[in-house]
Amino acid sequence: MHRWLGLTIGLVLVIASLSGSWLIYNREWREPEFLLQVNTQTIALEQLYNTALGELETTGGVVVRFPQKPELPYQFWSMDDRHERVFIDQYTGVVLAKYAPDYWPYGWVFELHTEFLAGHWGETALGIFGFFALLIAFTGIILWLPKRGQKFNKHLKLRLNKNRYIRHFDLHRHIGIFTAPVFILIFITGITLVFNKEFSQLANWLTSSQVAEPPKQLVSKNSERANLDSILVTANSVMPDGRVGIMIVPFDNKPIVVRKQMQDDPHPNGLNFIHVDAATGKLLQAVPVSQADIARKLFNWIYPLHTGQVFSSWYHWLLFILGFVPTVLLFTASTTFVLRKFKIVVHRNS
16 A cells, blocks of 8 residues: 555655655745835835735735735735735835736745645545645554564665665665654645635534634614724724734625734734724724644744744744655656566566
8 A cells, every 4th residue: 555655646756745745945045026215115015905905806805915024025815716916015105016826936836835736626536635644644654663573773874785686675664754753744734725615624523612603793874884994993902912814805894804913923914803884994803823723833833843943943844854755755666667577577587
């Protein structure tokens, strides 16, 4: 099972892991596409939002992604099927770029990694492949364990002075067993990110965790939306610490959601939710992650554990390097498979 599963879906795992390493490289070490000249004054959020609306063709609403550093621009993403995004300089109001979700190189690699360039069905398929990858990891560990009567230290020997088959066989076993724990973590977090709704329901059901009821918008004769800057003031007054990561502005005056990241929160966008009435700008609900259901508390760690945005720099270095390991494992597995088959053919024809 281990061999045939690995050879069957190995290429998929290689593409997913290599694209994951590139995403870490792009985030941590590649020079950002836009580096702004930082000023003391920024343009009002409402004005930036209106500028973005002039560029986006959206019917569902807009997601505002706040920069994590002052030298990076604001991003405005459409909430419909187009998923367009606009980058705007918050100091000058200049539109820097307008991209489709699969823009080169970041958007294309991101969609390759998360949905195999095939939309929702590709994302679901990758989640299913994740279960098979877990099976490969666990069966590999079982195969590595010493059999009854065998000495444990024998399994730690790396016989590089032997023939080609044994060298590749030992390399595959040793690399696999030492990287398996981290890969299991990555596979599990990846699966939960794909099937996040199902995982949330299961986790909350198993722990009898209560999910906060979605707030109801206030009855108001005002059909216009409140100013986004005043909504931001309301959100910051409720949760004064931390930074705003995301603001979700749906159309039809549905409640506006502000997400904040506190200092000790591992999730880079924050999972502290503040719901504000769009028409009146009044607070509807505030749910810090510390008071949220168990699923949201888990996702506060699951996402950064998968993307390498937790702990310190050693962790994203570890994930970056491990992204190349499936390529080595597929190569050594394929080599030993071919050599073994070749020896069988030779034996049969002799």
